[in-house]
Amino acid sequence: MAGVVGQSSGVRPTRSHGVRFEEDVISPATIAQLAEVPAVSGRRDPVSILEDQALTRDADLIPVRHARMSATPFTFYRGAAAVMTADLAATPDSGIRTQLCGDAHLSNFGVFYTRERRMIFDINDFDETHPGPFEWDVKRLAASVVIAGRNNGFPPKHTAKHAAAVARHYRRYLAESVEMSTLDCWYARIDVDTRFPELRQKLDTSTAKSTQKMLKKARHRDSMQAVSKLCRIDERGRAHIRSDPPLLVPLSELAADRMFPGGGVRTAGEVAAAGTALMGLYRDSLPDHISALYDQYEIVDVARKVVGVGSVGLQAWVILLWGKGKNDPLMLQVKQAQRSVLADYVPVPDYPGEGWRVIEGQQIMQAASDQMLGAITGRDADDHLHDYYVRQLRDGKGSVVVEALDPDGMKAYAALCGRTLAQAHARTASRHEIAAYLAADDDFDEAIAEFALAYADINQGDHAAMMAAIDSGRIEAADLAY
Structure with a gap:
């Protein structure tokens, strides 16, 4: 999300899951x-x-x-x-x-x-x-x-x-x-x-x-609960993601941060525009009936959030969106997807991106998957490609x-x-x-x-x-x- 522009793929690759790949025959x-x-x-x-x-x-x-x-x-x-x-x-x-x-x-x-x-x-x-x-x-x-x-x-x-x-x-x-x-x-x-x-x-x-x-x-773990935990309400009654560095940092505070690999300084407006562009790629990756749902929300705020144990250090962002109503938030998580730790040891299918690997594997294995799942690929300030997947931050998870x-x-x-x-x-x-x-x-x-x-x-x-x-x-x- 740091100065990211890029691409998404709305076309899923065709593969035969559950079938052994061609490899050397070992007993x-x-x-x-x-x-x-x-x-x-x-x-x-x-x-x-x-x-x-x-x-x-x-x-x-x-x-x-x-x-x-x-x-x-x-x-x-x-x-x-x-x-x-x-x-x-x-x-x-x-x-x-x-x-x-x-x-x-x-x-x-x-x-x-x-x-x-x-x-x-x-x-x-x-x-x-x-x-x-x-x-x-x-x-x-x-x-x-x-x-x-x-x-x-x-x-x-x-x-x-x-x-x-x-x-x-x-x-x-x-x-x-x-x-x-x-x-x-x-x-x-x-x-x-x-x-x-x-x-x-x-x-x-x-x-x-x-x-x-x-x-x-x-x-009770839904977007409203996430807002109560992760956001502050300003004097005009609007929600903003609170600051708790380094575990939770609003994107605007990272504008001049050294997280930009090229070392260049970004204004808050430039950073916000880049985030909006990335979420535009996410929107384009969604099926039409889900994009119609997504279009009922507007992006309000974005922050970097440290999540998990093994995932710490990978880019992870929380996106606060709001619908037309007073109590109508949607919180999404955008998480960087790197090559699986298994990929060095087994044949690797031809995925269009690591984000696609994650969401396709999830949809194959999980009995019911988040309807907001999406995958995108974007370039950082040094023109390096990163893969991401998107899901709801909280939807009854426990x-x-x-x-x-x-x-x-x-x-x-x-x-x-x-x-x-x-x-x-x-x-x-x-x-x-x-x-x-x-x-x-x-x-x-x-x-x-x-x-x-x-x-x-x-x-x-x-x-x-x-x-x-x-x-x-x-x-x-x-x-x-x-």
Whole structure:
């Protein structure tokens, strides 16, 4: 958005999802081989991977990313998708390709509203989505369960059972999916109002109350709620995005900021015009019936916002739009999309841009996607192309507080996420091949649990290496509240 002009593509590429790409023929891994982790001595230094990622991100925000990642081994894991993908690529794989989330950890599942205003539970982050070996998603999810469980103080016997629950419920749903019609698989969804009472029975009282509180809060997380949290009202009653640097900075305050790579100074008017031009590209990328909706709003304000853990340092903007009524806001998020961390290790489809990769992967895997999704490509002040995707900032979005789960609650939640991941994979043509590979073999559950426990040890060491790098001054971490 910083001095951006560019292009959008209204034409989606044609590809065959769920079909293996042409590549060298390698014998597929046995179920037992899926338990293997890379030898620690042969792994690349995890800190160097983070340093490489920093080269393509906003240098001012890299210390914030490091601070958020370093908080616990679990927060490190959330930001270390690139580290784990390099490890997965060094181990045997099934050879069965499907559309992956690419970053399927516990905190990337949650609730949100469909366009029919039903609240569902599904995967909710697709920044790294890409075709790849199906078990990579399962392994990342299962390892996150073990790491989060350790973070909560659970003993090994519990975390092993939780990881096995991910694999077991994934495997069972895939077996069920081959008996379902293609359309039934496509329309399958987890409705919160019907499924939560069942889940609540498996949670202890305190956890159930916490989850119920999350759902109640999520139902009120909309653009009006975002305005109350992120905006100030001036003396004339108009909303403006408030300033809370470096985590939230209105675009006008960045006009003379060094974020412009060419070093040139931009007036507030020039910056605003560039932002308007970029949103014009977004509008042109929308289908006609959604652009008719978008046209009922006008842009009021724009700000840079730091989001997530692993995404910190990539450009992320919040756009405040307003309709004709007094209480008629719409808040959108424009987020930079870079090459998926999986792309160095698997065949890469021909996407027109990384924003298209994100929204297409989301629409393939997610039971119901945001109707405001859009993808655009623009040039910065140095004539460098950047890809972006656009979505609503808040539309009933909420996530379970993983840190509040007890062992029984974690097991139930791990099972739910495993089933949800299977539902996403079963939307593709690969479901028959995955189900045949897994058959009814519970050895898969044991192999994934074994992998998850071993990888949690590796992650623990990687987190310690990051802390040592911060202490030595090799990398910098900001002292900011998260």
